[in-house]
Amino acid sequence: MLDDARKNQIRGYYRALFQAWGPQNWWPARSRFEVIVGAYLTQNTAWTNVEKALANLRSVRLLSVKGVRHVPLGELERLIRPSGYFRQKAKRLKTFINFLDQRYGGSLQRLFSRPTAAVREELLQLNGVGPETADSILLYAGNHPVFVVDAYTRRILVRHGILPGKGDYEDVRELFERALSPLAEPVADSPESSTQNLAPGLPSAMHPPSAMSAAKRTALTQVYNEMHGLLVGVGKNYCRKSQALCGGCPLQPFLPRLK
Ligand code: SF4
Incomplete structure (x- = not known):
């Protein structure tokens, strides 16, 4: 498929999904640090397990930079145990705090005030931070304009024939960013402009609104935010690993025609 056709199709996905489901309220968190902890904990596990671990940290008032800085490693492991790989994840959270303390005096504000590419580069150097985790942190905690693949x-x-195989992470990210950036222009559909006609009976927002989902952000970061949440909705409800439940999926009209 030619590049322009792929970009058009991706814009079509956005319009169709947003029309059907509206805002998805990502990321479900009360603070930027909670987004970061969630981005680490969600690796290789279901979000429901992450919620249990976050609730444990919150219940003892440790869901903060200060809290994770001071809690003994063993106690942190115990609290985040429901998220799986808890020893590895506890160590990685401590590594993030060390990085934040040493490079930015413990300030997320200072970290995220740096240029996107610079922060991304630094995050990718940290143990346990791959491109998806780095971009989740950048987009949802830092409000930087990067698309999460x-x-x-x-x-x-x-399944739609846009990628021949798994595809390189950076190529897919750049494709989405090139495709979606025009939607943040004033003439394009904005998320607020098409919330009226949500199809009945289809999944609505994945999460209730939260402090972070409602955080002030640019039009571009809002489009990337929504698109990621909407695609998660497709993957969870229709485009499952074991089976594609195309009937009723808002992306069914985009399926390639059989020759
Ligand atoms: S489930 Fe939806 S996204 Fe997946 S292949 Fe079918 S129509 Fe496409």
Whole structure:
């Protein structure tokens, strides 16, 4: 498929999904640090397990930079145990705090005030931070304009013939960013402009609104935010790993025609 056709199709996905489901209220968190902890904990586990670990940290008032800085490693492991790989994840959270303290005096504000590429580069150097985690942190905690590519996104693209195989992370990210950036222009549909006609009976927002989902952000970061949440909705409800439930999926009209 030619590049322009791929970009048009991705813009079509956005319009169709947003028309059907409206805002998805990502990321479900009360603070930027909670987004960061969630981005680490969600690796290789379901979000429901992450919620249990976050609730444990919150219940003892440790869901903060200060809290994770001072809690003994063993106690942190115990609290985040429901998220799986808890020893590895506890160590990685401590590594993030060390990085934040040493480079930015413990200030997320100072970290995220740096240029996107510079922060991304630094995050990718940290143990346990791959491109998806780095971009989740940048987009949802830092409000930087980067698109998050996850397994759902790749699966949909492959099934629709946009990607021949798994695809390189950076190539897919750049494709989405080139495709979606015009939607942040004033003439394009904005998220607020098409919330009226949500299809009945289809999944609405993945999460209730939260402090972070409602945080002030640019039009571009809002489009990237929504698109990621909408594709997660497709992956969870229709485009499952084991089976594609195309009937009723808002992206069914975009399926390639069989020759
Ligand atoms: S479920 Fe079917 S229509 Fe929906 S994204 Fe997957 S392949 Fe496309």
